[in-house]
Amino acid sequence: MISRFLFYIPLIALFIGCNTAPESKIPTTALKGATLFDGNGNQTSNGVILVQEGRITAVGGAETEIPAGAEVIDVSGKYITPGLVDAHVHFGQTGFYDGRPDALDLRDTLPYEAVQKQLASNPDRYYEAYLRSGVTAVYDVGGYEWSLGLPASAEDNLDAPHVAAAGPLLTPVPQENLAVINTDQGNQLIQLTSPELGRERVQKQTALGATGIKIWMIALKDTVFMNSLHAVKEEVGRQNNKLIVHATNLDQAKEALRLGAKVLVHSVDDQPLDDEFIDLARKAGVIYCPTLVVLRGYNNAAKALTNKFEVQDPNNVVDAETKNRINSGHLFFKYYPNPEKYEENIAGESEYYEGLEAMMAANLKRVYEAGIPIALSTDAGNPGTLHGISIYDELEAMQQAGISPTDIIPMATRNGALAMERADDFGTLEVGKMADLIVLEKDPSMDASNFRSITHVMRGGLIRPVNVPFDKD
Ligand SMILES: [Zn+2]
Incomplete structure:
Protein backbone atom coordinates (compact mmCIF):
# COMPACT_ATOMS: atom_id res chain seq x y z
CA MET A 1 0.00 0.00 0.00
CA ILE A 2 1.31 3.41 -0.92
CA SER A 3 -0.08 6.25 1.10
CA ARG A 4 -1.89 8.85 -0.94
CA PHE A 5 -0.41 11.45 1.38
CA LEU A 6 3.07 10.61 0.21
CA PHE A 7 2.16 11.61 -3.32
CA TYR A 8 1.81 15.21 -2.29
CA ILE A 9 4.85 15.84 -0.10
CA PRO A 10 7.55 15.94 -2.79
CA LEU A 11 5.39 18.06 -5.07
CA ILE A 12 4.89 20.63 -2.32
CA ALA A 13 8.61 20.53 -1.64
CA LEU A 14 9.22 21.18 -5.30
CA PHE A 15 6.98 24.21 -5.42
CA ILE A 16 8.14 25.90 -2.23
CA GLY A 17 11.79 25.12 -2.62
CA CYS A 18 12.55 24.98 -6.29
CA ASN A 19 15.91 26.66 -5.86
CA THR A 20 17.17 24.09 -3.43
CA ALA A 21 15.41 20.93 -4.70
CA PRO A 22 16.49 20.27 -8.26
CA GLU A 23 13.85 18.60 -10.36
CA SER A 24 16.05 15.62 -11.11
CA LYS A 25 15.86 14.50 -7.46
CA ILE A 26 12.26 13.47 -7.97
CA PRO A 27 12.11 10.34 -10.10
CA THR A 28 10.38 11.16 -13.35
CA THR A 29 9.04 8.78 -15.93
CA ALA A 30 8.64 10.09 -19.47
CA LEU A 31 6.47 8.30 -22.00
CA LYS A 32 7.71 9.53 -25.34
CA GLY A 33 6.57 9.27 -28.92
CA ALA A 34 3.01 7.93 -28.73
CA THR A 35 -0.14 9.46 -30.15
CA LEU A 36 -2.03 10.76 -27.12
CA PHE A 37 -5.79 10.89 -26.71
CA ASP A 38 -6.44 13.04 -23.66
CA GLY A 39 -10.00 11.91 -22.89
CA ASN A 40 -11.37 15.38 -23.60
CA GLY A 41 -11.51 14.73 -27.33
CA ASN A 42 -8.02 16.06 -28.16
CA GLN A 43 -5.26 14.20 -29.93
CA THR A 44 -1.50 14.86 -29.96
CA ALA A 62 7.52 16.53 -29.00
CA GLU A 63 8.70 19.95 -27.79
CA THR A 64 7.92 19.02 -24.16
CA GLU A 65 11.14 19.16 -22.19
CA ILE A 66 12.17 15.94 -20.54
CA PRO A 67 14.17 16.57 -17.35
CA ALA A 68 17.66 15.16 -17.11
CA GLY A 69 17.72 11.85 -15.31
CA ALA A 70 14.15 10.93 -16.26
CA GLU A 71 13.41 7.32 -17.06
CA VAL A 72 12.38 7.56 -20.69
CA ILE A 73 10.06 4.91 -22.07
CA ASP A 74 9.98 4.97 -25.83
CA VAL A 75 6.42 4.33 -26.97
CA SER A 76 6.88 5.61 -30.50
CA GLY A 77 4.21 4.41 -32.88
CA LYS A 78 1.87 3.44 -30.03
CA TYR A 79 -1.30 5.06 -28.72
CA ILE A 80 -2.09 6.24 -25.21
CA THR A 81 -5.47 6.99 -23.66
CA PRO A 82 -6.46 7.57 -20.04
CA GLY A 83 -7.23 4.35 -18.16
CA LEU A 84 -10.67 3.00 -19.03
CA VAL A 85 -13.52 3.45 -16.57
CA ASP A 86 -16.28 0.85 -16.33
CA ALA A 87 -19.20 2.79 -14.91
CA HIS A 88 -21.32 -0.26 -14.07
CA VAL A 89 -20.00 -3.35 -12.33
CA HIS A 90 -20.98 -5.54 -9.38
CA PHE A 91 -18.29 -6.98 -7.11
CA GLY A 92 -21.01 -9.06 -5.47
CA GLN A 93 -21.53 -11.00 -8.70
CA THR A 94 -19.20 -13.54 -10.26
CA GLY A 95 -19.87 -13.56 -13.99
CA PHE A 96 -21.55 -16.95 -13.60
CA TYR A 97 -24.77 -18.29 -12.11
CA ASP A 98 -23.25 -18.89 -8.69
CA GLY A 99 -23.66 -15.14 -8.12
CA ARG A 100 -27.20 -15.09 -9.51
CA PRO A 101 -29.28 -18.05 -8.26
CA ASP A 102 -32.37 -16.24 -9.50
CA ALA A 103 -31.13 -16.80 -13.07
CA LEU A 104 -30.16 -20.46 -12.61
CA ASP A 105 -30.19 -22.16 -9.26
CA LEU A 106 -26.90 -24.00 -8.64
CA ARG A 107 -27.11 -23.69 -4.89
CA ASP A 108 -26.98 -27.43 -4.28
CA THR A 109 -23.43 -27.41 -5.64
CA LEU A 110 -22.42 -23.80 -5.01
CA PRO A 111 -24.31 -22.45 -2.00
CA TYR A 112 -25.00 -18.76 -2.45
CA GLU A 113 -24.16 -17.92 1.16
CA ALA A 114 -20.71 -19.43 0.70
CA VAL A 115 -20.18 -17.66 -2.62
CA GLN A 116 -21.03 -14.34 -1.01
CA LYS A 117 -18.87 -14.99 2.01
CA GLN A 118 -15.97 -15.70 -0.31
CA LEU A 119 -16.57 -12.52 -2.33
CA ALA A 120 -16.86 -10.41 0.82
CA SER A 121 -13.59 -11.75 2.20
CA ASN A 122 -11.74 -11.59 -1.15
CA PRO A 123 -13.04 -8.39 -2.70
CA ASP A 124 -9.83 -8.13 -4.74
CA ARG A 125 -10.65 -11.24 -6.77
CA TYR A 126 -11.36 -9.26 -9.94
CA TYR A 127 -8.98 -6.34 -9.51
CA GLU A 128 -6.21 -7.71 -11.68
CA ALA A 129 -8.61 -8.64 -14.48
CA TYR A 130 -9.77 -5.04 -14.52
CA LEU A 131 -6.33 -3.46 -14.53
CA ARG A 132 -4.95 -5.87 -17.11
CA SER A 133 -7.96 -5.12 -19.32
CA GLY A 134 -7.00 -1.45 -19.09
CA VAL A 135 -9.73 -0.54 -16.62
CA THR A 136 -8.23 1.66 -13.92
CA ALA A 137 -11.52 2.67 -12.26
CA VAL A 138 -14.88 0.99 -11.73
CA TYR A 139 -18.23 2.03 -10.36
CA ASP A 140 -20.01 -0.68 -8.36
CA VAL A 141 -23.59 0.49 -8.69
CA GLY A 142 -25.24 -1.99 -6.37
CA GLY A 143 -24.26 -4.64 -3.88
CA TYR A 144 -23.94 -5.69 -0.29
CA GLU A 145 -22.89 -3.21 2.33
CA TRP A 146 -19.31 -4.51 2.26
CA SER A 147 -18.94 -3.07 -1.25
CA LEU A 148 -18.99 0.37 0.38
CA GLY A 149 -15.63 -0.43 1.98
CA LEU A 150 -13.95 -0.98 -1.39
CA PRO A 151 -13.45 2.65 -2.44
CA ALA A 152 -11.20 3.31 0.56
CA SER A 153 -9.35 0.00 0.49
CA ALA A 154 -8.71 0.09 -3.27
CA GLU A 155 -7.78 3.75 -3.57
CA ASP A 156 -4.07 3.57 -2.78
CA ASN A 157 -3.63 -0.04 -3.83
CA LEU A 158 -1.83 0.02 -7.15
CA ASP A 159 -2.98 -3.58 -7.76
CA ALA A 160 -6.61 -2.38 -7.77
CA PRO A 161 -8.69 -0.06 -9.88
CA HIS A 162 -10.19 2.96 -8.15
CA VAL A 163 -13.65 2.03 -6.92
CA ALA A 164 -16.79 4.01 -6.23
CA ALA A 165 -19.79 2.13 -4.82
CA ALA A 166 -23.50 2.68 -4.25
CA GLY A 167 -24.18 -0.17 -1.81
CA PRO A 168 -27.58 -1.82 -1.29
CA LEU A 169 -30.28 -1.11 -3.87
CA LEU A 170 -33.77 0.15 -3.09
CA THR A 171 -36.57 -1.55 -4.96
CA PRO A 172 -40.35 -1.93 -5.14
CA VAL A 173 -39.99 -5.74 -5.33
CA PRO A 174 -41.43 -7.49 -2.22
CA GLN A 175 -38.73 -8.52 0.23
CA GLU A 176 -39.78 -12.19 0.19
CA ASN A 177 -39.18 -12.33 -3.57
CA LEU A 178 -35.69 -10.97 -3.04
CA ALA A 179 -34.60 -13.67 -0.59
CA VAL A 180 -32.87 -15.66 -3.34
CA ILE A 181 -30.37 -12.87 -3.98
CA ASN A 182 -29.93 -11.70 -0.41
CA THR A 183 -28.09 -13.53 2.37
CA ASP A 184 -28.51 -14.11 6.07
CA GLN A 185 -25.64 -11.68 6.56
CA GLY A 186 -27.46 -8.79 4.93
CA ASN A 187 -29.48 -7.54 2.02
CA GLN A 188 -28.16 -6.15 -1.22
CA LEU A 189 -31.75 -5.47 -2.32
CA ILE A 190 -34.07 -3.73 0.07
CA GLN A 191 -37.77 -3.23 -0.52
CA LEU A 192 -38.60 0.43 -0.14
CA THR A 193 -41.72 0.31 2.00
CA SER A 194 -41.87 3.74 3.62
CA PRO A 195 -40.45 7.26 3.45
CA GLU A 196 -38.79 6.68 6.85
CA LEU A 197 -36.97 3.61 5.60
CA GLY A 198 -35.92 5.51 2.48
CA ARG A 199 -34.47 8.39 4.47
CA GLU A 200 -32.74 6.04 6.87
CA ARG A 201 -31.10 4.08 4.02
CA VAL A 202 -29.89 7.24 2.30
CA GLN A 203 -28.40 8.54 5.55
CA LYS A 204 -26.76 5.25 6.43
CA GLN A 205 -25.35 4.50 2.99
CA THR A 206 -24.12 8.06 2.55
CA ALA A 207 -22.35 7.85 5.91
CA LEU A 208 -20.71 4.61 4.78
CA THR A 223 -48.14 4.66 -4.51
CA VAL A 224 -46.39 3.53 -1.33
CA PHE A 225 -43.20 3.00 -3.29
CA MET A 226 -43.51 6.26 -5.20
CA ASN A 227 -44.13 8.28 -2.00
CA SER A 228 -41.14 6.60 -0.42
CA LEU A 229 -39.07 7.30 -3.50
CA HIS A 230 -39.87 10.99 -3.27
CA ALA A 231 -38.62 10.94 0.31
CA VAL A 232 -35.44 9.23 -0.92
CA LYS A 233 -35.00 11.93 -3.54
CA GLU A 234 -35.37 14.67 -0.89
CA GLU A 235 -32.93 12.98 1.45
CA VAL A 236 -30.45 12.40 -1.37
CA GLY A 237 -30.51 16.17 -1.93
CA ARG A 238 -29.99 16.88 1.77
CA GLN A 239 -27.09 14.44 1.94
CA ASN A 240 -25.53 15.86 -1.20
CA ASN A 241 -25.68 12.42 -2.75
CA LYS A 242 -27.30 11.47 -6.06
CA LEU A 243 -29.83 9.07 -7.56
CA ILE A 244 -28.83 6.25 -9.87
CA VAL A 245 -31.80 4.58 -11.52
CA HIS A 246 -32.14 1.25 -13.29
CA ALA A 247 -34.64 2.00 -16.04
CA THR A 248 -35.16 -0.08 -19.16
CA ASN A 249 -38.53 1.26 -20.13
CA LEU A 250 -39.25 4.75 -21.35
CA ASP A 251 -41.90 5.70 -18.80
CA GLN A 252 -39.73 4.67 -15.88
CA ALA A 253 -36.70 6.37 -17.36
CA LYS A 254 -38.60 9.63 -17.75
CA GLU A 255 -39.82 9.46 -14.18
CA ALA A 256 -36.25 8.87 -13.05
CA LEU A 257 -35.20 12.02 -14.87
CA ARG A 258 -38.06 14.01 -13.35
CA LEU A 259 -36.74 12.86 -9.98
CA GLY A 260 -33.38 14.31 -10.96
CA ALA A 261 -31.46 11.05 -11.48
CA LYS A 262 -27.85 11.82 -12.31
CA ASP A 279 -35.35 17.31 -22.84
CA LEU A 280 -35.66 15.69 -19.44
CA ALA A 281 -32.21 14.11 -19.75
CA ARG A 282 -30.67 17.45 -20.60
CA LYS A 283 -32.41 19.18 -17.70
CA ALA A 284 -31.42 16.49 -15.22
CA GLY A 285 -27.78 16.60 -16.38
CA VAL A 286 -27.87 12.82 -16.48
CA ILE A 287 -25.11 10.46 -17.57
CA TYR A 288 -26.48 7.60 -19.69
CA CYS A 289 -24.84 4.21 -19.06
CA PRO A 290 -25.97 1.83 -21.82
CA THR A 291 -24.75 -1.67 -20.71
CA LEU A 292 -25.34 -3.05 -24.21
CA VAL A 293 -23.75 -6.46 -23.79
CA VAL A 294 -25.22 -7.73 -20.54
CA LEU A 295 -28.18 -9.41 -22.25
CA ARG A 296 -26.07 -11.43 -24.66
CA GLY A 297 -23.97 -12.26 -21.59
CA TYR A 298 -26.94 -14.18 -20.21
CA ASN A 299 -27.15 -16.04 -23.49
CA ASN A 300 -23.43 -16.82 -23.29
CA ALA A 301 -23.78 -18.08 -19.73
CA ALA A 302 -26.49 -20.46 -20.90
CA LYS A 303 -24.21 -21.62 -23.71
CA ALA A 304 -21.49 -22.28 -21.13
CA LYS A 323 -12.46 -19.36 -15.88
CA ASN A 324 -12.92 -22.68 -14.15
CA ARG A 325 -16.66 -22.11 -13.65
CA ILE A 326 -17.17 -21.19 -17.30
CA ASN A 327 -15.01 -24.01 -18.62
CA SER A 328 -16.74 -26.57 -16.42
CA GLY A 329 -20.18 -25.20 -17.22
CA HIS A 330 -21.39 -28.63 -18.36
CA LEU A 331 -21.27 -29.81 -14.73
CA PHE A 332 -24.20 -27.52 -14.05
CA PHE A 333 -26.39 -28.47 -16.98
CA LYS A 334 -28.30 -30.77 -14.64
CA TYR A 335 -29.77 -27.66 -13.00
CA TYR A 336 -31.26 -26.38 -16.24
CA PRO A 337 -35.00 -26.49 -15.52
CA ASN A 338 -36.20 -27.92 -18.85
CA PRO A 339 -33.22 -29.56 -20.56
CA GLU A 340 -35.28 -30.92 -23.46
CA LYS A 341 -35.97 -27.32 -24.50
CA TYR A 342 -32.42 -26.07 -23.96
CA GLU A 343 -31.43 -25.59 -27.63
CA GLU A 344 -34.77 -24.05 -28.49
CA ASN A 345 -34.59 -21.68 -25.51
CA ILE A 346 -31.06 -20.56 -26.32
CA ALA A 347 -32.05 -19.75 -29.89
CA GLY A 348 -35.25 -18.02 -28.78
CA GLU A 349 -33.46 -15.95 -26.13
CA SER A 350 -30.76 -15.00 -28.59
CA GLU A 351 -33.35 -13.71 -31.03
CA TYR A 352 -35.22 -11.88 -28.29
CA TYR A 353 -32.04 -10.24 -27.01
CA GLU A 354 -31.06 -9.21 -30.52
CA GLY A 355 -34.35 -7.34 -30.82
CA LEU A 356 -33.76 -5.55 -27.52
CA GLU A 357 -30.16 -4.80 -28.47
CA ALA A 358 -31.31 -3.23 -31.72
CA MET A 359 -33.66 -0.92 -29.78
CA MET A 360 -30.91 -0.16 -27.24
CA ALA A 361 -28.51 0.68 -30.05
CA ALA A 362 -30.98 2.96 -31.82
CA ASN A 363 -31.73 4.75 -28.54
CA LEU A 364 -28.04 5.10 -27.76
CA LYS A 365 -27.51 6.75 -31.12
CA ARG A 366 -30.31 9.19 -30.35
CA VAL A 367 -28.79 10.04 -26.95
CA TYR A 368 -25.38 10.45 -28.62
CA GLU A 369 -26.68 12.74 -31.32
CA ALA A 370 -28.45 14.85 -28.70
CA GLY A 371 -25.13 15.37 -26.91
CA ILE A 372 -26.21 13.71 -23.65
CA PRO A 373 -23.08 12.41 -21.85
CA ILE A 374 -22.62 8.65 -22.19
CA ALA A 375 -20.35 6.48 -20.03
CA LEU A 376 -18.93 3.09 -20.97
CA SER A 377 -20.53 0.50 -18.70
CA THR A 378 -20.82 -3.28 -18.84
CA ASP A 379 -22.84 -4.55 -15.84
CA ALA A 380 -19.97 -6.99 -15.30
CA GLY A 381 -20.57 -9.70 -12.75
CA ASN A 382 -23.87 -10.71 -14.31
CA PRO A 383 -23.75 -14.24 -15.73
CA GLY A 384 -21.69 -14.24 -18.93
CA THR A 385 -20.49 -10.65 -18.51
CA LEU A 386 -17.03 -11.21 -17.11
CA HIS A 387 -15.19 -8.72 -14.94
CA GLY A 388 -12.55 -6.87 -16.95
CA ILE A 389 -12.64 -8.28 -20.46
CA SER A 390 -16.31 -7.56 -21.18
CA ILE A 391 -15.29 -3.94 -21.63
CA TYR A 392 -14.09 -4.73 -25.17
CA ASP A 393 -17.41 -6.21 -26.25
CA GLU A 394 -19.17 -3.13 -24.88
CA LEU A 395 -16.83 -0.75 -26.70
CA GLU A 396 -17.49 -2.60 -29.95
CA ALA A 397 -21.24 -2.57 -29.34
CA MET A 398 -21.13 1.21 -28.82
CA GLN A 399 -19.34 1.60 -32.12
CA GLN A 400 -21.83 -0.68 -33.84
CA ALA A 401 -24.62 1.50 -32.47
CA GLY A 402 -23.22 4.35 -34.52
CA ILE A 403 -20.86 6.20 -32.16
CA SER A 404 -17.60 7.20 -33.81
CA PRO A 405 -14.55 5.55 -32.26
CA THR A 406 -13.05 8.99 -31.63
CA ASP A 407 -16.07 9.99 -29.56
CA ILE A 408 -16.04 6.68 -27.70
CA ILE A 409 -12.68 7.55 -26.10
CA PRO A 410 -14.03 10.25 -23.71
CA MET A 411 -17.06 8.03 -22.98
CA ALA A 412 -14.70 5.23 -22.00
CA THR A 413 -12.53 7.44 -19.79
CA ARG A 414 -13.62 10.91 -18.68
CA ASN A 415 -17.36 10.32 -18.51
CA GLY A 416 -17.05 7.32 -16.20
CA ALA A 417 -14.87 9.41 -13.90
CA LEU A 418 -17.61 12.06 -13.95
CA ALA A 419 -20.22 9.46 -13.01
CA MET A 420 -17.96 8.33 -10.13
CA GLU A 421 -17.46 11.99 -9.12
CA ARG A 422 -13.73 11.54 -9.56
CA ALA A 423 -13.15 13.74 -12.60
CA ASP A 424 -10.73 15.91 -10.63
CA ASP A 425 -8.53 12.89 -10.05
CA PHE A 426 -8.56 10.80 -13.22
CA GLY A 427 -10.29 10.11 -16.54
CA THR A 428 -8.18 12.49 -18.65
CA LEU A 429 -4.51 13.06 -19.41
CA GLU A 430 -4.00 16.43 -17.78
CA VAL A 431 -1.42 17.96 -15.48
CA GLY A 432 -2.21 17.18 -11.86
CA LYS A 433 -4.33 14.10 -12.58
CA MET A 434 -3.34 10.68 -11.37
CA ALA A 435 -1.14 8.86 -13.86
CA ASP A 436 -3.68 6.23 -14.93
CA LEU A 437 -3.34 5.38 -18.60
CA ILE A 438 -3.07 2.60 -21.13
CA VAL A 439 -0.76 1.91 -24.05
CA LEU A 440 -2.19 0.39 -27.24
CA GLU A 441 -0.54 -1.01 -30.35
CA LYS A 442 -3.35 0.15 -32.61
CA ASP A 443 -5.21 3.43 -33.00
CA PRO A 444 -8.46 3.43 -30.95
CA SER A 445 -9.77 6.42 -32.93
CA MET A 446 -9.84 4.26 -36.05
CA ASP A 447 -11.75 1.37 -34.50
CA ALA A 448 -12.94 0.75 -30.94
CA SER A 449 -11.80 -2.87 -31.34
CA ASN A 450 -8.26 -1.53 -31.17
CA PHE A 451 -8.62 -1.25 -27.39
CA ARG A 452 -8.01 -5.00 -27.56
CA SER A 453 -4.45 -4.21 -28.67
CA ILE A 454 -3.53 -2.99 -25.17
CA THR A 455 0.05 -3.78 -24.14
CA HIS A 456 0.52 -1.84 -20.89
CA VAL A 457 -1.46 -0.29 -18.10
CA MET A 458 -0.26 2.46 -15.78
CA ARG A 459 -2.04 2.95 -12.47
CA GLY A 460 -0.77 5.70 -10.17
CA GLY A 461 2.44 5.97 -12.14
CA LEU A 462 3.25 2.26 -12.05
CA ILE A 463 3.43 0.84 -15.58
CA ARG A 464 3.09 -2.88 -16.20
CA PRO A 465 2.57 -5.17 -19.20
CA VAL A 466 -0.91 -6.67 -19.37
CA ASN A 467 0.10 -10.06 -20.71
CA VAL A 468 2.01 -11.05 -17.58
CA PRO A 469 0.45 -11.69 -14.15
CA PHE A 470 1.22 -8.94 -11.65
CA ASP A 471 4.16 -9.56 -9.44
CA LYS A 472 2.71 -8.95 -5.99
CA ASP A 473 4.93 -9.19 -2.98
ZN1 LIG B 1 -26.24 -3.85 -12.74
Missing part, protein backbone atom coordinates in the same frame (compact mmCIF):
# COMPACT_ATOMS: atom_id res chain seq x y z
CA SER A 45 0.90 12.96 -32.16
CA ASN A 46 4.47 12.27 -31.11
CA GLY A 47 3.47 13.20 -27.56
CA VAL A 48 5.25 13.29 -24.23
CA ILE A 49 3.77 12.54 -20.81
CA LEU A 50 5.81 13.16 -17.67
CA VAL A 51 4.88 11.34 -14.47
CA GLN A 52 6.17 12.08 -10.98
CA GLU A 53 4.99 10.56 -7.74
CA GLY A 54 1.98 8.97 -9.38
CA ARG A 55 0.72 12.13 -11.04
CA ILE A 56 0.94 13.62 -14.49
CA THR A 57 3.24 16.65 -14.40
CA ALA A 58 3.34 17.45 -18.10
CA VAL A 59 1.48 16.45 -21.27
CA GLY A 60 2.37 17.81 -24.66
CA GLY A 61 3.95 17.39 -28.04
CA GLY A 209 -19.36 6.36 1.68
CA ALA A 210 -21.94 5.57 -1.00
CA THR A 211 -21.45 7.50 -4.22
CA GLY A 212 -25.04 7.40 -5.38
CA ILE A 213 -28.18 5.68 -4.14
CA LYS A 214 -29.44 3.17 -6.66
CA ILE A 215 -33.08 2.50 -7.35
CA TRP A 216 -33.71 -0.89 -8.91
CA MET A 217 -36.71 -0.13 -11.07
CA ILE A 218 -39.52 2.34 -10.60
CA ALA A 219 -43.03 0.99 -9.98
CA LEU A 220 -45.03 3.92 -11.26
CA LYS A 221 -48.37 2.62 -10.02
CA ASP A 222 -47.22 1.59 -6.55
CA VAL A 263 -27.01 8.36 -13.63
CA LEU A 264 -29.38 6.28 -15.74
CA VAL A 265 -28.25 2.69 -15.94
CA HIS A 266 -29.11 0.32 -18.78
CA SER A 267 -30.61 1.47 -22.01
CA VAL A 268 -34.25 2.10 -22.67
CA ASP A 269 -35.20 -0.99 -24.68
CA ASP A 270 -39.00 -1.04 -24.86
CA GLN A 271 -39.58 1.75 -27.37
CA PRO A 272 -37.78 4.55 -29.19
CA LEU A 273 -36.76 7.54 -27.11
CA ASP A 274 -38.78 10.68 -27.75
CA ASP A 275 -38.13 14.40 -27.55
CA GLU A 276 -39.50 14.59 -24.02
CA PHE A 277 -36.91 12.07 -22.83
CA ILE A 278 -34.10 14.05 -24.43
CA LEU A 305 -23.70 -25.05 -19.74
CA THR A 306 -22.83 -27.07 -22.83
CA ASN A 307 -19.33 -25.61 -23.12
CA LYS A 308 -20.33 -23.49 -26.11
CA PHE A 309 -19.18 -20.18 -24.70
CA GLU A 310 -15.58 -19.47 -25.50
CA VAL A 311 -13.99 -16.76 -23.39
CA GLN A 312 -11.91 -14.34 -25.49
CA ASP A 313 -9.00 -13.72 -23.17
CA PRO A 314 -5.70 -13.70 -25.10
CA ASN A 315 -3.77 -12.08 -22.23
CA ASN A 316 -5.17 -14.55 -19.73
CA VAL A 317 -6.41 -11.89 -17.34
CA VAL A 318 -9.65 -13.51 -16.13
CA ASP A 319 -9.32 -14.91 -12.62
CA ALA A 320 -8.80 -18.65 -12.44
CA GLU A 321 -11.98 -19.36 -10.51
CA THR A 322 -14.22 -17.63 -13.04
